[in-house]
Amino acid sequence: MINLELSSSILFLLLPLTLLFLKSICTTFFIKSSGKHAPRAYPLIGSLFPILQNRHRFIQWTSDLVNNSPTKSVTIHRPLGNVRVMTANPDVVKHILKTNFQNYPKGVPSRDKAYDLLGDGIFNIDGDTWKFQRQVSSHEFNTKSLRHFVEEVVETELNDRLLPILATGATTQTTVFDFQDILQRFAFDNICKIAFGYDPVYLAPELPEAKFATAFDEAVMITTGRIRSNLPLIWKLKRLLNIGSEHRLCNAISIVREFAVNVTKEKKLELEQKQTLNSVDLLSRFLNSGHSDEKFISDIVISFILAGRDTTSAALTWFFWLIYKNPSVEKEIIKEIKMKKEKLNYEDVKDMVYTHASLCESMRLYPPVPIDGKQVLNDDVLPDGTSVKKGSHVTYHIFAMGRSEELWGSDWMEFRPERWLEMGDDGWVFKGRDCYEYPVFQAGPRVCLGKEMAFLQMKMVATGVLRRFRVVPAMDDGVEPVYVSYFTAKMKGGFPVRIEERVI
Numbered sequence: 001m002i003n004l005e006l007s008s009s010i011l012f013l014l015l016p017l018t019l020l021f022l023k024s025i026c027t028t029f030f031i032k033s034s035g036k037h038a039p040r041a042y043p044l045i046g047s048l049f050p051i052l053q054n055r056h057r058f059i060q061w062t063s064d065l066v067n068n069s070p071t072k073s074v075t076i077h078r079p080l081g082n083v084r085v086m087t088a089n090p091d092v093v094k095h096i097l098k099t100n101f102q103n104y105p106k107g108v109p110s111r112d113k114a115y116d117l118l119g120d121g122i123f124n125i126d127g128d129t130w131k132f133q134r135q136v137s138s139h140e141f142n143t144k145s146l147r148h149f150v151e152e153v154v155e156t157e158l159n160d161r162l163l164p165i166l167a168t169g170a171t172t173q174t175t176v177f178d179f180q181d182i183l184q185r186f187a188f189d190n191i192c193k194i195a196f197g198y199d200p201v202y203l204a205p206e207l208p209e210a211k212f213a214t215a216f217d218e219a220v221m222i223t224t225g226r227i228r229s230n231l232p233l234i235w236k237l238k239r240l241l242n243i244g245s246e247h248r249l250c251n252a253i254s255i256v257r258e259f260a261v262n263v264t265k266e267k268k269l270e271l272e273q274k275q276t277l278n279s280v281d282l283l284s285r286f287l288n289s290g291h292s293d294e295k296f297i298s299d300i301v302i303s304f305i306l307a308g309r310d311t312t313s314a315a316l317t318w319f320f321w322l323i324y325k326n327p328s329v330e331k332e333i334i335k336e337i338k339m340k341k342e343k344l345n346y347e348d349v350k351d352m353v354y355t356h357a358s359l360c361e362s363m364r365l366y367p368p369v370p371i372d373g374k375q376v377l378n379d380d381v382l383p384d385g386t387s388v389k390k391g392s393h394v395t396y397h398i399f400a401m402g403r404s405e406e407l408w409g410s411d412w413m414e415f416r417p418e419r420w421l422e423m424g425d426d427g428w429v430f431k432g433r434d435c436y437e438y439p440v441f442q443a444g445p446r447v448c449l450g451k452e453m454a455f456l457q458m459k460m461v462a463t464g465v466l467r468r469f470r471v472v473p474a475m476d477d478g479v480e481p482v483y484v485s486y487f488t489a490k491m492k493g494g495f496p497v498r499i500e501e502r503v504i
Helices: 001-029 050-055 056-068 088-097 108-118 127-141 144-170 179-198 211-228 232-241 244-273 284-290 294-325 327-338 344-348 353-365 451-468
Strands: 072-077 083-087 371-377 393-397 421-423 427-430 469-473 483-485 487-493 497-500
Touching: 050 056, 056 072, 056 083, 056 393, 056 483, 088 393, 108 211, 108 244, 108 294, 108 371, 127 144, 127 284, 127 327, 144 179, 144 211, 144 344, 144 451, 144 469, 144 497, 179 211, 179 244, 179 284, 179 294, 179 451, 211 232, 211 244, 211 294, 232 451, 244 284, 244 294, 244 469, 294 327, 294 451, 294 469, 294 487, 327 353, 327 451, 344 451, 353 421, 353 451, 451 469
Parallel strands: 083 393
Antiparallel strands: 072 083, 371 393, 421 427, 469 497, 483 487
C-alpha cells in the first residue's frame, strides 16, 4: 500500500510539470479558436489552463463568460476533445428542457460519475425508471400532503425545535450559531419526516454531531469534483487504487448507504406490522409499488435527502443574509407577518405574497443549484445558432441568468422583491416570470415536483423566525460571504450569526 501511495504522489507531482510542458508546446505551435468570448483553447488540452486558473470561482467565471457573449452562450473546450456549451439564453434553455427534451438526457457520463452516491435515484437517471419514480413521487405533492406538511411537520419542527434554540441564543450576545448548519438540520428533519416517516432528531438543543451529515457532505463534495474533473483519468486511477479522495468517498458512501438501508428496513418492518397497503409517506409508496430491492430503494432515499435537505437550506441561508443587508425589505416582510395570526395554516402561508417575492429574488441572485447539464443525444443546432455534436454537453447557467441585464434590467444587482410584484386593488399581487428565464426549479418535463413544498417550508421558517428574532451576521465589517457550489450552493465556511429578540 505504501508503494502505491508513493507512486501516486510521484504521479501528481509530475502532472503539473507535464501540463506546463504541453502549454509551452501548444502556445508555440497551435492555437484553436473557440470564439471571441470563449477562453482560448489548444489542441489536446483545450482550455485547461484558464479552467484551472478559475477553478475556485468556476461559477462566477463562467457566468461572466456567458453574460459577455452576444448570444448568451459560449463553447468551452475541455481536454481530450470534451466540448461543453454553457448558456444563459432562455430560448436555448427552453429548447433543451422542453422543445427537444428527448435529445437532451442526463446522459451516461454524468450518471456514471455520480452513480456511487446517487445510483438509480430520480436525479441520476433517464427513461422509464425516471418516469416511474416521478409518477410515484408526484402523489406526495398533492394539496392534502402539502397541508399536512405545513400544519403538522414544519409547524412542529419550527415551534418545538428551531425557535427554542434561537430563543436560548438570544439570551446572550456571545452565542454565535452557524445558521447554515441549523437550517440544514431543520430541513433534514423535515424531509425525513415527510418522505420517510422517520424523525432523525438532528435539530436537537445540543446540536449533536451527525456522522451521516458529515459523510453526506463529503460524498457530495467529492462526487461534484468527479463531475467537474478535467482529467477523469486521475480520479479513476485513485478509485482503482482506493487512495486519496476516492478512498474517502468510499468510506463516506458506506455511511450514507447504511443510513438509507436502516431507514428502509424500519419502514418495511412498520408496513409488515400494520399489514396494510395504505401509503402515508413517499417511502411507503415506493415499497408498496412492488419495488422492494434494497439498493433501488436506498438510491431513492439518498436522492430525496439531497433535494430536501440541501436546496431549501441553501436558499434560506442566502435569504437571511440578504434580508439583513436590506432593512427596507425586512420591514415590508415584518409588515406582512403582522397581518397574519401567529399560528399559520396552509392558506395563510400561500397568501404571503411579499415574502414569496423576496424568496424568489434571493434565489435569483443565489440559486440553490447554479448550473445543470445535459448530454446531446444526436447532432443539433440550438436556437442561438450554436451547433452541438452527439456526445457533447449543454449546461444552462442559472446563476448567470439571474445576473443578466437583458433579463432583469440595469439594476439586476439590486435585491428588489418588487420586481416580482404589481400593485392590485387589495395590495401586492405576485407576478411570476417565464420558467425558462428563471429555471431555478428546472422546467419542462423535469420541473421540480417539490417546488410548492419548498416555498411553503421557506415561508414558514421566514415568518416564524422574523416574527420573533433578528438574525445578525457575526462577521467582520466589510466581509462578504462566498458563494460556493457542489451539487447545491453553500455559503463557504458557514453563516455565523447572533440572534436578537425582535421588538414589534
